[in-house]
Amino acid sequence: MRARAKARLRHDRTGPLTPAGADLQEVVHELEVHQAELEMQNDELRRTQVELETARARLALLYNAAPVGYLTLDGAGVIREANLTAAQLLDCRPDQLLGKGLFRFVAPASQEAFHCFCRSREAAASQRTLELQLRRPDRSTFAGWLESHPEPPTPGLPQRFLVTLTDITERLRAQQHRAQLAAIVESCDQAIISRTLDDVIVSWNPASERMFGYTAEEIVGRPFRLLVPPEGLASLQAMRQRILQGERIEDYETERLTKDGHRLIITATTSPIKDGRGQIIGLATILRDSTRQKWVEAALRQSEAALSDFFDRAPLGLLWVSPDGRILRVNRAQLAMLGQAREGLFGRKLAEFSAPPKSVPPMLERLARHEALHNHRAQLRHRDGSLRHVLIDANGLWDKERMVHSRWFVRDVTRRLELEQEILAIGERVQQRIGQDLHDDLCQQLTCIEFLARSLERRLSGPAPAEAARAREVARLTRQAMTHTRELAHGMCPVDLASDGLPGALKELAARTRRLFRVDCRFRGNAPGPVGDAVSQTHLYRIAQEAVGNALKHGRPSRIGIRLRARGNKIVLGVLDNGAGLANGVDAPRGLGLRIMQYRAGVIGGTLTVRQGLKGGAAVVCSIPSGTTHPRTSFKP
Numbered sequence: 001m002r003a004r005a006k007a008r009l010r011h012d013r014t015g016p017l018t019p020a021g022a023d024l025q026e027v028v029h030e031l032e033v034h035q036a037e038l039e040m041q042n043d044e045l046r047r048t049q050v051e052l053e054t055a056r057a058r059l060a061l062l063y064n065a066a067p068v069g070y071l072t073l074d075g076a077g078v079i080r081e082a083n084l085t086a087a088q089l090l091d092c093r094p095d096q097l098l099g100k101g102l103f104r105f106v107a108p109a110s111q112e113a114f115h116c117f118c119r120s121r122e123a124a125a126s127q128r129t130l131e132l133q134l135r136r137p138d139r140s141t142f143a144g145w146l147e148s149h150p151e152p153p154t155p156g157l158p159q160r161f162l163v164t165l166t167d168i169t170e171r172l173r174a175q176q177h178r179a180q181l182a183a184i185v186e187s188c189d190q191a192i193i194s195r196t197l198d199d200v201i202v203s204w205n206p207a208s209e210r211m212f213g214y215t216a217e218e219i220v221g222r223p224f225r226l227l228v229p230p231e232g233l234a235s236l237q238a239m240r241q242r243i244l245q246g247e248r249i250e251d252y253e254t255e256r257l258t259k260d261g262h263r264l265i266i267t268a269t270t271s272p273i274k275d276g277r278g279q280i281i282g283l284a285t286i287l288r289d290s291t292r293q294k295w296v297e298a299a300l301r302q303s304e305a306a307l308s309d310f311f312d313r314a315p316l317g318l319l320w321v322s323p324d325g326r327i328l329r330v331n332r333a334q335l336a337m338l339g340q341a342r343e344g345l346f347g348r349k350l351a352e353f354s355a356p357p358k359s360v361p362p363m364l365e366r367l368a369r370h371e372a373l374h375n376h377r378a379q380l381r382h383r384d385g386s387l388r389h390v391l392i393d394a395n396g397l398w399d400k401e402r403m404v405h406s407r408w409f410v411r412d413v414t415r416r417l418e419l420e421q422e423i424l425a426i427g428e429r430v431q432q433r434i435g436q437d438l439h440d441d442l443c444q445q446l447t448c449i450e451f452l453a454r455s456l457e458r459r460l461s462g463p464a465p466a467e468a469a470r471a472r473e474v475a476r477l478t479r480q481a482m483t484h485t486r487e488l489a490h491g492m493c494p495v496d497l498a499s500d501g502l503p504g505a506l507k508e509l510a511a512r513t514r515r516l517f518r519v520d521c522r523f524r525g526n527a528p529g530p531v532g533d534a535v536s537q538t539h540l541y542r543i544a545q546e547a548v549g550n551a552l553k554h555g556r557p558s559r560i561g562i563r564l565r566a567r568g569n570k571i572v573l574g575v576l577d578n579g580a581g582l583a584n585g586v587d588a589p590r591g592l593g594l595r596i597m598q599y600r601a602g603v604i605g606g607t608l609t610v611r612q613g614l615k616g617g618a619a620v621v622c623s624i625p626s627g628t629t630h631p632r633t634s635f636k637p
Contacts, residue, residue, distance in 0.1 A: 072163070192207065199223055212259055325361070370396065376394070420599065457475060502537040509562065547597065578616055581612055581618050
């Protein structure tokens with residue numbers, strides 16, 4: 001510095017030294033050099049001050065613009081300095097933070113951990129860290145990370161600490177997300193394999209181990225082609241090229257090899273793995289073992305084909321019907337029953353093929369109420385116009401409370417019905433023949449016996465009055481037997497409905513019952529005009545005749561009532577008695593007579609019930625639709 005001062009003095013001097021003594025000149029020279037030194041030091045100090053101020057401004061800018069929050073705390077945890085980032089994290093201005101304790105911004109759940117951190121920080125001279133929840137003035141919270149660094153101690157001043165504050169909320173979310181992904185990969189039942197661009201395996205989850213037999217230690221670091229059959233290597237290379245172009249290949253089917261050489265049918269999805277810059281750094285493959293699924297699918301297809309064949313070739317008619325009555329599926333037997341082609345039935349209303357059409361909606365309503373149809377009699381119309389008598393069993397297929405469709409099982413009983421009607425007709429003819437034989441043969445013989453008895457009575461009236469009385473008694477009993485025989489013969493003969501119709505025949509039945517069995521039997525009827533056709537009237541008469549016979553045979557009544565009434569669109573026939581009634585008071589007897597009555601009622605589209613009478617005895621009630629006609633092709637009484 002002194003040499004520089006002298007050089008400066010020589011440069012700045014403009015004249016010679018003041019003449020004087022040598023000592024004085026030396027003193028003046030020294031003063032001038034010292035003055036030059038001071039000026040130079042002053043210039044150096046000013047330059048250093050400018051540099052310091054520039055550096056301080058730069059440091060202040062860096063301090064406030066730092067991506068982490070900086071806080072200076074005293075020993076009590078009071079904030080003495082704070083940068084802008086820390087103020088933004090705590091949602092305050094920097095000047096609002098000064099003089100406030102940091103604990104005010106700590107969430108209650110982290111208060112205890114923060115106090116422990118402060119105590120350990122005061123006792124330690126090294127770095128300390130803490131993860132905690134911080135709370136802003138608006139009550140919002142975030143996860144924070146604190147790092148405490150003690151400042152060098154200054155004599156006479158309390159210890160201070162430099163604390164960095166970082167918002168790690170996103171980092172924790174990312175860690176949680178990675179942990180969840182890792183857990184998913186670990187627990188997934190599908191093999192998940194990642195590999196490098198050179199096809200070297202780098203990750204291998206437990207499902208991969210179960211599927212292929214290799215442990216992670218055995219397979220990681222080895223080439224992926226170990227799992228590929230030789231004929232699949234070319235396809236693997238082509239697929240790798242597509243992946244390197246950024247393509248994702250989904251749900252392709254291929255084969256892979258297990259550790260023991262067994263081949264698996266695999267459904268796989270391969271996609272590229274990219275880094276943060278979007279560069280492809282690897283490949284990820286998800287594999288699902290489809291071997292069993294393929295077997296199940298084949299078995300299912302075989303089962304569906306067998307069921308479809310069973311459905312289509314069943315000997316009885318099968319139908320699927322929608323809730324609104326449209327045909328969804330039909331088999332061959334039902335097509336033959338209706339004389340229709342399959343395409344002519346699909347989507348059409350079942351009522352179009354029913355006789356009458358209005359009989360179908362009530363059946364659909366019953367099915368919609370979770371009821372089932374069992375042996376329900378109905379008639380279907382063939383394409384040629386003829387009617388098919390059928391028995392229907394039906395129930396619904398339900399999805400919770402919604403009916404998907406109803407299943408109908410239809411049996412064609414037309415031929416059986418014709419045979420049964422023929423049997424009834426044969427019975428009618430047998431009864432007719434017996435009745436005729438009784439009337440024409442037995443009655444004639446009884447008439448002859450009566451005539452002979454009367455002749456014998458006249459011959460014995462004079463000489464032997466006692467024997468004449470016996471002959472008269474024989475004639476009387478013979479006349480009585482002949483009357484009963486004629487009544488029986490009349491009951492066995494066909495019903496004469498030509499004159500008075502069914503009401504007249506029932507009235508005659510009641511009168512004959514009174515005469516033969518000495519029982520008060522009465523008929524009442526309010527049915528206006530003819531009751532159905534001849535077939536319906538004949539069956540109704542036979543039902544009434546069978547019901548009266550059952551009452552006389554089983555109930556031993558003193559009174560029997562026969563009723564024939566018209567109720568709305570129905571004709572109701574009732575036979576009521578005051579006899580012993582049903583055996584158990586509830587269920588009807590199941591004898592042959594009841595079955596015949598029920599069959600007769602079904603033939604004419606009616607229903608028959610047998611129940612306990614309201615005032616004792618039994619009640620047989622048959623109800624048929626009015627105005628119904630029935631062909632008499634086979635039924636010939």
